Amino acid sequence: MLYQEKHRPQLHFTPKENWMNDPNGLVYYEEEYHLFYQYNPHGNDHANMNWGHATSTDLYHWEEHGVALAPDELGTIFSGSAVVDKNNTSGLFESDAGGLVAIFTHDGASQQQSIAYSEDKGRTWIKYEGNPVIPNTEIKDFRDPKVSWHEESKQWVMVLACGDHIQFYGSPNLIDWTYLSSFGKEYPSYIGVWECPDLLYLPVENSSKKEWILIVSINADGPNGGSAVYYFTGSFDGKEFHPNETPQDELKWADAGKDFYAAVSWDNTEDTYWVGWMNNWQYAGVVPVSPWRSAMSLARKLSLFEKDGSLLLKQEAITADNSREEVSYKDETVHPGKPESYEISDTAQVDLQVSTASASTKWSVQLVTDQDEAFRLELDYKEDAYTFYRTDGLVDFSADFPKEIKGSLHGMDVQNLKVIIDRSSAEIFLNDGLTVSTNLIYPEGTVTKLEISTVNETLQLDTVTWTKLHSIWK
Template identity: 30%
Template structure:
């Protein structure tokens, strides 16, 4: 069981994952196996700032309630442990299997020359594997499996491509350039091609996803570390983008987003590092975003990914507030005192509304300008897609983060903040025009650390 006594500090997120102590950054090696979601993460076991890169490890049955386990990858003579991914080797292509479990393999960057023991070494790609379902790990004696291609090539994302019966890796090279490789066994790799992504670096992700509502139409999605993505096609040898690079999140704190392999029901679940948050006086530093489910949907602008919180958040629901048909015209609507300030809120704004609508939550201001069709928050502005119905808004609020989702998740903002006060009011106001809110549902949440 999790000892929750250390998880109630003033600025500790209550339903976003944080390391029990010290620094955390990129999510790594996300996989699901036998009812458990595994989350690995870049971790400094010895301090609150970046350094000594090690893979931390946590598990959850539901993506909400996490238990941190002992670290799994520690620095060695090849370097410190930079980011990577994980796969379940169902067909034992690696021949690592030793019992009833298929091998589970971590593919990671050994960052040479980042520690005294690795002085003079290059950045290379390596393997570690588990034969007991993901709880104990050993590094492959034949590491590295991919030699240095560019001086700081890193962050391998690997998937199984069934039609070609090959493992496919996408890897950050340098600048705005990434590469693709293939392998029959995760141990020997052949180059395929390179990919250019403007204004994008690090931590690529790559996966196939079906169009929502269609089981026989799918596309491939490639995502960069900043969440920008291409939608395209892949034949086992070449990924061909069919869109421009699309912004995946407009917030200031979304980075190194990765998705789960082998998630049940074909779900595509994404977690990001909420880079740049501040937690003064806390024994931990940095947090993960709340897990979101990605869907491929058709829009007036073409195919897009939608991104919404996973349904498992409902395990934290404790009290519901509901209001309907709220007219706003140069006036405001204030909710009653909200117990612990943990919120999952949603509303629908009638399409005939016009003007500017402002949400003020924990001192944070989100403005919807229905005339210009934009959302503004923390100095960032996002466009709204053409609307044919009500504008749907959803906001998650934790002690030090606010995640906004609009238009069924086609627009999202991932952001951190420091609260003005412990439990300030939640106010909705019309700054101009006439706003009609069709319905307004707010759930107060319990803490994931007390269940």
Template identity: 35%
Template sequence: MPPAHRTVPRPVFHFTPRRNWMNDPNGLVHHRGLWHLYFQYNPEGPDWGNMSWGHATSPDLEHWTEHAVALSHRAGEQIYSGSIVAARDGEGPLTAYYTSAYDDGHQAQSRAVSHDGGFTWTPAPENPVLDRGSRAFRDPKVIRYDAEGAARWIMLAVEADDRQVLLYASRDLRSWEFQSSFGPLGGAGVVWECPDLVRLPLDGHPDDERWVLLLSTNEVGDDTRGEGSSMHYVVGHFDGVAFTPERPRPTRLDHGRDFYAGVTFDNAPGDEAVMLGWMGNWRYADAFPSTPWRGAMSLPRRLSLRTVDGVPRLVQQPPGFVRDRLARATRSTFPGGPDRPGITLSGHSLLELCWDPAATGALRLSLHGDTDARVDLQHDSGSLRLTRSGPAAEAVHPGFPSTSTVPLPDATPARLLLVLDGPLLEVFVGDGEATVSNLVLLGGGPVTAAVRTERAAPVTAAVADVAPATP
């Protein structure tokens, strides 16, 4: 392994397992004051396999405690992705639905119940409880639907290869009745995974709501663009039976290469929509050089729906602790130009930049650490481009060096929030109207952020470094 790869540090304020492989978030639920994160986990090694549900909790979405494996693989059955719903009185049991992936190749949905707040689970003796005899029927997401004074549960699951979401309804979380299907939609050459359906007010108006269907799309076959994994969403309407889209094509949810399988927490306080995703890509997840852990979660993101250029768009904002740290940070304003000195970051840092593109012209930001990899951002002419390059990046996988492009409205002033946590980089554009999430290889020491503009006009920067937690 090249020396640069040995310096990949563990993130400080994103969740990673103590050791071994992790991918999709599962069973996200808020219950009795704790945020519960379950996740696809291999308890026996650093590569994908032996799929089980790992478990971690947080009181604040910043500090996480890892617990024992919640649902373990067993002979002939792996435990794939799924979801958890909480009793609304906070006192009843938690109910989990997950995909049983059997050694004979078929996939079906199973149920488990927890009576101790999510720490131990009892699978239903009649499992599987929903079986189509399919090899690609997976990823059940159960949501609550209230209408006409009666509540019921809706399950979304995918026929992944067919690019279809199947919707079922239940009154008791035990028996399920098929309602409708949605899809295929958008480009071929991908499978659909990890659906979610989220109700959000448009522009904050509670009397004007939309439903947002979240989809993870993973490239398959030889005729692909080479991006691997990504997420999309569709805005529409849901009447408890069928989902009807407003527009005929999905919209990209995150423009980076490393945000996948994002789903929302059940029972979040204030009915907020809080999404968490896996920062990885199936093209090179098994090659990313981290040890003894492999796999990391994104920051939790609060979702809202806003009209942008006449179209409802999903807005993703970082959790409150990020804004709290930035509010306490010292802000400095400096004249931009082609020869500004760099800003030194610890490598576990928040960096917010604000400027007027009409005055500065194009803005370029380069991140350099103690490796021969680099990250470059360029903001100009209605677009943001993020490029990761260099020998260390090339050594990971041929698909790792890349450029991500985000179309931007010609609006001023401009604002970028960079969240850098070791090998994890999340960029929030404006107020969260666009995001770019990428794994990066900048080493284990300080990182220099060099800001350059075409013309010498003011740029304001706020920096907050995050210290590692004390063991």
């Protein structure tokens, strides 16, 4: 049955069938969140790129609408963004109230930027007859325009990925674009390319400040191999981005897991939300699922947190399930060598609050299936590191599907932990989402148990809560 196939996510958006990659055209308009995405309507591999389309009113339950933008003589439709042209700056709309404009890459003989507009809430699109609006014949990798309105300089600003750097463009009307500046060439060059950039202006927690951050997806050379998303903090003056980090600084990974890529934000919202593609280019084409291929991550609310003079990205997962069922245990003590176990379901959210009195510095949380497969997250404060083990289940479909995924705890003991399990994925949020690791899993069985263990010292937990989350598919 549709949506009931083996490994089919129940809490995450997947297309009914066929291939999906990056989220595109994220915009809030007339009470709907739009999710367009890289989509192959004809098969389960990366080819024939169209934009598929889904909408939501809560960023969690999605309705799929089918193809929104299809290839034409300029090429297939690669990634891009959408904005609400509120004042009809483009002149493309009959009414002064404007409408939706999509800005995307045409991937043909070369990569060029084009636009399309919609007068019916994104259901159908008319491509602008003067496309491309940013022609290109020279640069090989020149794609993924992310556009937003920059109020201070009163212009549309586009961030564009160009191989080993980012270019900024400005426009009064989404049609005529002027080159503003480049960023990133002086930063270490990687074996892959920069893709899917985004420029965000985020609130800094516990302050009245807002700061700019520049998002870059990089393929390859991520922290656990393959594709991954990182960010620079800094300022943007309407022309240039001025980073706080130097080329010698350690990279800041948005999500150091193996399966979170091409994440971009929704335009035209008060708070900032984003979503990423839950996969990795190293093995996206062979993950053992069908008739669909790939899921989006959960949407996440973004903010910044200042730690030791440095800004860190914070992500809070959105799970708008109004009929969730919660089971909670208070004041749990876990002794070394004696794991505590709890029955859970395979679409669940696990929340742990660690007591300030806890002595444990090395402990782990394990998801166990009815076929005794285990997926373990190990936390080691002394090493300032976590490791997620996905040794069991289907792992042999790709040599690049690693069994151990590692990341930093950013110098923080874990005060709280959230894991959202959805059949074939585990999204891990530590310390209110200051450390995030998103990873695919392919168990043969069904997750039924949570096990918490500690190595040497007693682990004291204020609460252990697990919440059954219901399928978003009717």
